[in-house]
Amino acid sequence: MATIALALSAAEKEHIIECTTPKAAWDILVKLYEGKGRNRKSMLLQELFRLSLGTTEGMDAYLRGVREKMSELSTVGLKLEEDVKLAIILNGLPERYRYLVVSLEKEEKIDFDELTARLLEEEKKVDPVEGRGVKMALKFRKMEGDCHYCGQQGHWKRDCPVRKYREEKGQEDRKEDRKFAKYSM
Numbered sequence: 001m002a003t004i005a006l007a008l009s010a011a012e013k014e015h016i017i018e019c020t021t022p023k024a025a026w027d028i029l030v031k032l033y034e035g036k037g038r039n040r041k042s043m044l045l046q047e048l049f050r051l052s053l054g055t056t057e058g059m060d061a062y063l064r065g066v067r068e069k070m071s072e073l074s075t076v077g078l079k080l081e082e083d084v085k086l087a088i089i090l091n092g093l094p095e096r097y098r099y100l101v102v103s104l105e106k107e108e109k110i111d112f113d114e115l116t117a118r119l120l121e122e123e124k125k126v127d128p129v130e131g132r133g134v135k136m137a138l139k140f141r142k143m144e145g146d147c148h149y150c151g152q153q154g155h156w157k158r159d160c161p162v163r164k165y166r167e168e169k170g171q172e173d174r175k176e177d178r179k180f181a182k183y184s185m
Helices: 002-006 010-016 022-033 038-050 059-075 082-091 095-106 112-126 134-143 161-169
Strands: none
Touching (some): 002 010, 002 022, 010 022, 022 038, 059 082, 059 112, 082 095, 082 112, 095 112
């Protein structure tokens, strides 16, 4: 019983918590995971509907997870229509993909491979770190916060025009003069 329990996640242990023998626990797990019955289909569908881009490590992992769940559903005898598959994928995307989703919903026919390619390409535009919208990230990065040199908004200390002006003129950098820096130019 200990070997079985140690191999399971916390959520899976809930199913066998009341079992007193390893055989009873094993039988429940067989019904849950190897069965082609209603319970297995229901569990796979729930896992598929819970998948979203926010719960995975990027678009590639999200699409791989969706494919795996759909493949498992197919093995237990539940074949989803193409429109349903696409709707599930699009539903798992966050709000920042809204414009792509709207344009994809207007198209008459789109296959899974084409959708995958478009989503991977869109991730590069939208997501700053993993190919996510580098232009957008730089635009917001410049605008956030105040300059630590002159106190003005819209630039950082390294880009400060007041600092550069003073360096060009060879003026001494004095902290007490910084608060008046914006008036001295």
